[in-house]
Amino acid sequence: MKRQDDRTTEQKKTHNMAVVAKDKFMSGWGGSSGGASRCAWACDNRADLHTIKNWVDDRDEMIYVNIIELDTYRPPSNTAHFHIYVVEKDHPAI
Numbered sequence: 001m002k003r004q005d006d007r008t009t010e011q012k013k014t015h016n017m018a019v020v021a022k023d024k025f026m027s028g029w030g031g032s033s034g035g036a037s038r039c040a041w042a043c044d045n046r047a048d049l050h051t052i053k054n055w056v057d058d059r060d061e062m063i064y065v066n067i068i069e070l071d072t073y074r075p076p077s078n079t080a081h082f083h084i085y086v087v088e089k090d091h092p093a094i
Contacts, residue, residue, distance in 0.1 A: 002031055005084040007042055015042035015086060019052045020068050025061035035080025042070060043087040055093035
């Protein structure tokens with residue numbers, strides 16, 4: 001599995017809660033060839049999680065949307081690509 005984590009070393013300590021989803025559009029080809037593409041949006045404010053979840057839920061290509069702890073989350077075995085994005089105050093979801 002290819003893992004791409006956009007968080008800095010410091011953000012890995014503060015941005016440990018996230019909304020994760022399977023991207024049905026990107027799954028099965030390109031960087032996700034042979035498996036699923038999953039992404040997570042990490043934030044440092046638990047209050048923002050439900051706002052971010054609603055934003056991800058509203059995206060047609062995202063399925064299986066959940067709130068998770070990144071420190072303990074393990075993507076399912078069929079995951080070929082897992083990308084962690086960082087949510088800051090200027091993110092469109094906020």
